Amino acid sequence: MDTVVVVKDLRRxxxxxxxFLKRKTxxxxxxxxxxxxxxxxxxxxxxxxxxxxKTTLIxxxxxxxxxxxxxxxxxxxxxxxxxxxxxxxxxxLFGGEKGLYTRLSVWDxxxxxxxxxxxxxxxxxxxxxxxLTMGGLSERIGDRVSTLSRGMxxxxxxxxxxxxxxxxxxLDEPTIGLDPIGAHEFRNELKRLHSIGKxxxxxxxxxxxxxxxxxxxxxxxxxxxxxxxxPDLIRRYAHDFSVIEIEVFGPxxxxxxxxxxxxxxxxxxxxxxxxxxxxxxxxxxxxxxMQHLPPLLEGMRVYHLATREPTLEDAxxxxxxxxxxxxxx
Ligand SMILES: Nc1ncnc2c1ncn2[C@@H]1O[C@H](COP(=O)(O)OP(=O)(O)OP(=O)(O)O)[C@@H](O)[C@H]1O
Ligand SMILES: [Mg+2]
Numbered sequence: 001m002d003t004v005v006v007v008k009d010l011r012r013x014x015x016x017x018x019x020f021l022k023r024k025t026x027x028x029x030x031x032x033x034x035x036x037x038x039x040x041x042x043x044x045x046x047x048x049x050x051x052x053x054k055t056t057l058i059x060x061x062x063x064x065x066x067x068x069x070x071x072x073x074x075x076x077x078x079x080x081x082x083x084x085x086x087x088x089x090x091x092x093l094f095g096g097e098k099g100l101y102t103r104l105s106v107w108d109x110x111x112x113x114x115x116x117x118x119x120x121x122x123x124x125x126x127x128x129x130x131x132l133t134m135g136g137l138s139e140r141i142g143d144r145v146s147t148l149s150r151g152m153x154x155x156x157x158x159x160x161x162x163x164x165x166x167x168x169x170x171l172d173e174p175t176i177g178l179d180p181i182g183a184h185e186f187r188n189e190l191k192r193l194h195s196i197g198k199x200x201x202x203x204x205x206x207x208x209x210x211x212x213x214x215x216x217x218x219x220x221x222x223x224x225x226x227x228x229x230x231p232d233l234i235r236r237y238a239h240d241f242s243v244i245e246i247e248v249f250g251p252x253x254x255x256x257x258x259x260x261x262x263x264x265x266x267x268x269x270x271x272x273x274x275x276x277x278x279x280x281x282x283x284x285x286x287x288x289x290m291q292h293l294p295p296l297l298e299g300m301r302v303y304h305l306a307t308r309e310p311t312l313e314d315a316x317x318x319x320x321x322x323x324x325x326x327x328x329x
Contacts, residue, residue, distance in 0.1 A: 045214035091161035095176035151182030238315035
């Protein structure tokens with residue numbers, strides 16, 4: 001198979017200094033030896049908690065940040081020595097608001113980037129029109145970007161990223177801040193790009209998005225790849241446990257504390273919304289743990305109590321907590 005990205009023992013440190021009179025420096029090891037191979041036409045996901053190193057990795061591969069040591073090649077070009085060759089052949093898209101000129105029109109933004117990417121003037125008109133039509137923005141061509149909704153801006157971002165007809169598209173949290181319909185449409189657009197053979201490399205915090213879009217997923221934690229496989233296989237990694245879902249009224253600290261002591265409880269996560277608290281309890285054997293629940297839940301208003309098979313998200317939580325060097329907050 002044709003490889004498009006090869007990463008070997010890649011490391012990146014950040015040195016941050018603080019203090020005024022007594023300057024102190026501290027070293028953050030954002031990437032601590034990453035090894036990866038990504039193939040042509042793959043849709044490759046990178047997931048992991050905040051600070052895992054996802055953006056740092058994307059920035060190195062897209063040549064906006066140099067590695068501290070190790071090797072990374074994109075389409076056969078070295079990120080440190082041949083950044084120009086790489087930049088010509090890739091598209092880059094960050095979620096959120098950055099990177100567009102809000103006081104310029106949609107069309108002028110596209111023209112600006114077309115010039116920046118060195119697209120011949122003769123081809124610019126047709127290409128921009130095509131991309132804006134595809135992105136559903138042809139009605140807004142003359143409008144300032146500041147008047148577009150966030151979802152429309154995101155579609156403009158993707159149109160911009162596709163200007164140079166790149167072989168690889170890098171996307172860092174592309175659906176962040178989009179409403180459910182916007183995110184759905186956007187994912188369909190990514191599926192279409194994947195189906196016409198583009199290589200997609202994306203980061204996300206949404207496990208179902210990774211499952212929906214990615215052929216393979218790398219889970220990063222604390223600067224290392226802690227798992228790399230097809231979403232299905234990662235989920236299967238979690239087949240040796242089940243999940244008990246409990247939803248109650250009010251706080252659950254007491255229940256969580258007691259459950260921690262029960263043998264066969266692997267992990268507990270809680271989430272509170274509108275005074276309702278959900279507990280997700282990962283267990284080896286649900287029957288064994290279920291019998292401990294009645295006394296713990298006595299007197300509480302219980303909205304929901306069920307056992308289910310683990311999802312990719314459950315597997316992710318399990319893998320992350322198993323790989324953690326300190327308790328995760
Ligand atoms: N410019 C910087 N200067 C100093 N430290 C940085 C810088 N950028 C990132 N870091 C640190 O490097 C580590 C990895 O950060 P990175 O942004 O790559 O994580 P991430 O996986 O993208 O996280 P998130 O999910 O929050 O976007 C973190 O500890 C972060 O604080
Ligand atoms: Mg990031």
